[in-house]
Amino acid sequence: MSTMATLPIVIPLAAAAMTLIVQRSLRAERVIGISASIASMAVAIWLLVKVDQDGAVVVAVGGWAAPAGIALVADRLAVLLLATSAVALLAVLIYAVSQKSTDEELRGFHAVYQMLAAGVALALLTGDLFTLFVAFEIMLTASYVLLTHRAGGTDTRAALTYVVIGLVASALLLTAIGLIYAVTGTVNIADLTVKLDAVPGGLRSGLGWLLFMVFGIKAAIFPLFFWLPDSYPLAPTPVTALFAGLLTKIGVYAMIRTQTLLFPSDGPVTLMLVIAGLTMIVGVLGAIAQKDIKRILSFHIVSQIGYMIMGLGFFTVAGVAAAIVFVVHQIIVKASLFLVGGLVESSEGTGAIDAVNGVARRSPWIAALFLPSALSLAGFPPFSGFVGKLALVEAGFGVGSWIVVGVSLVASVLTVFSMTKIWGGVFWGEPTGRRPLPVSRGMAVATASLVAAGVIIAIGAQPLVEYAERAAVDLMGEGTYRDMVMGVHG
Amino acid sequence: MSWTIAIMAGVLFGTGTYLVLQKLLSRIIVGLGLIAHGANLILLGSGGKPAEPPIIEAGTAGAYSDPLEQALVLTAIVITFGITALLLALAYRSWTEQGSDDVEDDTEDRRIARAVLRR
Numbered sequence: 001m002s003t004m005a006t007l008p009i010v011i012p013l014a015a016a017a018m019t020l021i022v023q024r025s026l027r028a029e030r031v032i033g034i035s036a037s038i039a040s041m042a043v044a045i046w047l048l049v050k051v052d053q054d055g056a057v058v059v060a061v062g063g064w065a066a067p068a069g070i071a072l073v074a075d076r077l078a079v080l081l082l083a084t085s086a087v088a089l090l091a092v093l094i095y096a097v098s099q100k101s102t103d104e105e106l107r108g109f110h111a112v113y114q115m116l117a118a119g120v121a122l123a124l125l126t127g128d129l130f131t132l133f134v135a136f137e138i139m140l141t142a143s144y145v146l147l148t149h150r151a152g153g154t155d156t157r158a159a160l161t162y163v164v165i166g167l168v169a170s171a172l173l174l175t176a177i178g179l180i181y182a183v184t185g186t187v188n189i190a191d192l193t194v195k196l197d198a199v200p201g202g203l204r205s206g207l208g209w210l211l212f213m214v215f216g217i218k219a220a221i222f223p224l225f226f227w228l229p230d231s232y233p234l235a236p237t238p239v240t241a242l243f244a245g246l247l248t249k250i251g252v253y254a255m256i257r258t259q260t261l262l263f264p265s266d267g268p269v270t271l272m273l274v275i276a277g278l279t280m281i282v283g284v285l286g287a288i289a290q291k292d293i294k295r296i297l298s299f300h301i302v303s304q305i306g307y308m309i310m311g312l313g314f315f316t317v318a319g320v321a322a323a324i325v326f327v328v329h330q331i332i333v334k335a336s337l338f339l340v341g342g343l344v345e346s347s348e349g350t351g352a353i354d355a356v357n358g359v360a361r362r363s364p365w366i367a368a369l370f371l372p373s374a375l376s377l378a379g380f381p382p383f384s385g386f387v388g389k390l391a392l393v394e395a396g397f398g399v400g401s402w403i404v405v406g407v408s409l410v411a412s413v414l415t416v417f418s419m420t421k422i423w424g425g426v427f428w429g430e431p432t433g434r435r436p437l438p439v440s441r442g443m444a445v446a447t448a449s450l451v452a453a454g455v456i457i458a459i460g461a462q463p464l465v466e467y468a469e470r471a472a473v474d475l476m477g478e479g480t481y482r483d484m485v486m487g488v489h490g
Numbered sequence: 491m492s493w494t495i496a497i498m499a500g501v502l503f504g505t506g507t508y509l510v511l512q513k514l515l516s517r518i519i520v521g522l523g524l525i526a527h528g529a530n531l532i533l534l535g536s537g538g539k540p541a542e543p544p545i546i547e548a549g550t551a552g553a554y555s556d557p558l559e560q561a562l563v564l565t566a567i568v569i570t571f572g573i574t575a576l577l578l579a580l581a582y583r584s585w586t587e588q589g590s591d592d593v594e595d596d597t598e599d600r601r602i603a604r605a606v607l608r609r
Contacts, residue, residue, distance in 0.1 A: 130562050137569045141576065148580055156584040157593070160515065163577055167522050168510065170573075174529040174566055181559060182536035230598070 004050070005057040005074040007043045008082055008121035011036050016114035023107060030097055033110035037093050040117065041086035047079040052467065056474070056484045058127070066127065066485050067188035073127035073485055076471035077324060081253055082124050084328045088245045088335045089117050091450040095339055096238035098442025099346070109149075116142035116242070123250050127485055129177050129187040132254060136173065136218070140166045143247060146239045147231065155234045162231035169217040176210045183207070190485035193261050208263035212255060212272075219251030221309055222279040225302040229286065232301070233294040237342025240294060244301050245335030249327050252308045256323060260475040265315045272313030273404040279306030280411035287418045293341040293351040293426065296418055297334070300377065303411060304330050310408060311392050314399050321472035322391035325465055329384040329457055333376045336450040340370045343447060344426060347436040353422065358431035365444070367427045369451050374423065376454055378416040384457040391465060495535035502528030515581050515591050519574065526570040534563050 015036030022028040051057060056075040060066060074082075093113060119139030126132050144166065148159045181187055183203065184195040196204060213224070220228040228248070232240050283303025290296045308330070311323025343366050344359060345351040360367035376383035389412065396405035457464060474480050502524045509521025537559035585591055 130565075134565065134569070137573070141573060144573075144576060144580075156580060156587060160577075160580055160584060160593075163573075163580065164510070164518060164522065167573060167577070168525065170569075171522070171525045171529040174526075175532050177562075178529065178533035178536045178559075181533070181562075185556075187558075187562075 002057055002059045004043060004047060005059050005072055005125065008040055008047075008086070009072075009118050009125065011040050011043065012114040012118040012121065016111040016118065019110040019114065020108065029110045033114060034090075034093060034097070036114055037086070037090040037117070040121070041083070041090050044079065044083040044086040047074055048083045051076055051079045052470070058485050067186050067191035070131050071127035071188065071190070071485050072125045073190075073481075074125055075474055075481070075484060076467065077253075077257070077475060078124045080324065080328065080467060080471060081249070081331075082121060084331045085120055085124070085246050085249075086117075087453055088242070088331050088450065089120075091446045091453070092238045092242045092245075092335060092339070095241070095342070095443050095446035096236075098440045098446065099236075099238070109146075112142050112145050116146065120246060120250060124253065127189050129180065129189060129192070129258075133170070133173050133177060136250075136254075137170060139247065139250065140170070143243060147235045147243070150236055158230055158234055161227050165217065165227040169214055172210070172217075173214045176207065176214055179210070180207055188485075189257070189261055190482045193479070193482050196262055204263070208259065211258050211262075215251045215255040215258070216275075217251075219248050219255060219305050219309075220302050221275055221305055222282050222302075225279070225283065225305075228302060229290075229295060229298040232298045233292065237338060237345065240298075241335045241338035241342065244297065244338050245331045248301055248305060249308075249331050252305060252312075252323075252327055255309070256312055256320065256327075256475070259312060260315075260320055260472075261481055264476070268315055268319075268399050268401050269313050272309060273401060276306045276310035276313055277404045277407040279303065279309060280408055281306075281414075284411045284414040284418065288414065288421070291353050293344060293353065293422055294338065296353075296422060297337055297341060300337075300415065300418070301334060303415065304334070304377070306411070307389070307392055307408060310404055311395060313404075314395050314401065316395060316399055317469060317472045317476050318391070318395035318398050320475060321465065321468040322388065322395045324468040324471055325391055326388035328464065328468075329376070329388045329454070332450060332454045332457060333373050333384060336447060336454055337370075337373045337377065339443075339447040339450060340366065340373060343369070343439055343443060346443070347439050349437065353425035356426045357429040358427070359436075360427040362431045362436050363439075366439075369447055370423075370427065372451055373454060374419040376458070378419050379412050382458055384454050384461070387458060387461040387465065492535060492539075495531055499528045499531040499535070502531065513593055515584065515593055518593070519577055519581060522577070523570070523574055526566075526574075530563050530566055530570070533559055533566060 015032050018032050019029045022032065047057070051074055056073060059072040061070040061072060063069070116139055119135050119142060123132060123135035123139060126135055144163050147162060148156060177187060180192070183199050184192060186192060186195055217224045232243055235243065280303050283299050283306060287296045287299035287303065290299060308323045308326050311319045311326060313319070341351055344356065347363055347366065348356045348359065350356060372383060376385040379385040379389040392408065393405055506521045506524030506528060509517045509524065512518060512521070537556035
């Protein structure tokens with residue numbers, strides 16, 4: 001049972017090593033990569049069901065029980081995001097493999113991809129702050145390579161911004177961990193939930209905000225988001241889709257994990273809600289000003305992060321649960337929107353709104369894939385975005401934070417506006433110019449299955465919301481997490 | 491944390507920040523290295539006073555120094571080393587592509603500046 005919780009990390013690591021061995025044969029690399037992703041997804045879904053029935057799975061790595069050793073903690077929050085990210089990883093990999101000028105022509109694409117998957121899994125499963133840092137480094141180093149491997153000309157320089165920001169954030173994370181260790185003498189999260197209580201208030205909130213800022217850089221909150229819209233659109237479509245869907249959300253996950261467990265608050269945190277509101281509004285205004293599909297969508301990543309921070313800022317079970325639902329919805333919907341954007345680019349040759357017209361008439365199936373995801377992002381019922389936003393608004397009313405809820409609704413209206421800009425510019429109108437290029441079937445199938453996953457989230461909204469609520473109770477309950485982790489021997 | 495380590499970490503963070511804000515990419519990379527060293531020093535200083543080696547023999551239960559933060563620092567140094575190597579490779583590629591080491595202004599900023607000047 002406990003070995004199952006290590007598999008989401010071990011499978012991709014083993015696959016990364018194996019693809020390097022068979023580097024001569026692209027087909028062998030593909031088979032290994034895709035089967036590893038399928039296996040990881042199967043394990044994650046099995047854990048999703050199992051953890052909900054039997055409670056969290058805790059693994060003491062190397063047989064040293066927490067807090068002396070490193071603990072892997074597969075609780076409800078971790079496995080829910082693990083399963084969601086496994087779905088996104090598999091769909092994006094199939095899309096990448098089916099492209100005509102493939103990204104995998106680069107030596108070692110599959111190895112780097114699986115390393116990224118391992119980093120994501122480790123970040124979600126670890127119960128130890130320092131291992132969280134290591135997981136972030138594994139994930140980010142893989143992302144540096146994926147972002148820059150095809151960059152040419154001025155792109156390398158722009159991608160360097162991303163690497164430099166990543167390094168600064170990592171150094172600050174390390175500093176925060178060092179200071180926390182100096183104060184408490186432990187880096188185990190379950191142990192810290194108790195030991196941080198003894199820390200004087202000012203010092204404690206200083207550490208809390210330092211961690212919030214570090215993960216805020218990774219999650220791209222206002223005012224630390226400026227690197228994201230410049231670097232993400234540079235990458236090839238599957239890589240951008242993966243970054244958009246996963247990487248920033250792992251930052252949000254780390255925020256939810258650390259803030260609820262280590263720095264709990266009795267009521268809504270005003271500063272967090274202010275940051276959330278500004279992130280939503282500035283992100284969506286940035287999106288409105290853009291003229292390229294990928295750049296518009298990149299600014300929307302920033303805007304949507306604000307919703308998650310809002311849910312966290314309420315500091316109630318309902319708020320945190322709504323934030324978790326919103327993260328799940330965003331991982332799927334954001335990745336599928338970028339994949340659709342990539343479909344437009346590869347069939348029309350460009351993603352500039354002014355240059356493309358009438359895709360709805362020429363390739364109606366691309367329009368059919370775009371519509372549900374765009375409506376979901378904007379929060380129309382019955383799509384998954386509506387479920388997340390409704391839960392957030394209800395949680396906001398529950399604590400009486402009327403202003404930020406109002407701001408979030410304004411941001412939603414502006415989201416609709418910028419989605420209609422893509423729809424009106426790209427999909428409507430008379431087709432102009434040359435005939436569309438053919439799009440490979442694998443890309444279409446991968447995109448369609450991710451869009452379908454978004455629709456499934458909407459259909460299964462009730463179980464999802466209930467699951468997220470149980471996950472939030474695990475986080476918010478006094479001592480619940482600690483009791484799960486402590487005293488488990490390997 | 492001893493004063494020496496605390497002051498050294500502060501100096502490293504300060505000079506590192508100054509270098510990261512420079513225009514030349516090579517300086518930025520050196521600055522990042524300094525910041526990372528500062529973070530490592532803080533981590534190293536977080537373990538309390540130096541003491542006996544952390545080897546517990548039968549019958550002795552004296553004050554021994556904390557081995558954990560040294561293990562953490564080693565891990566952090568290795569990670570920083572790897573990423574700095576990657577960053578240097580990228581900087582070299584960018585230099586061969588563009589022939590200069592300057593970090594350009596943000597494209598969006600330049601577009602807005604042009605639009606303002608035209609008006």
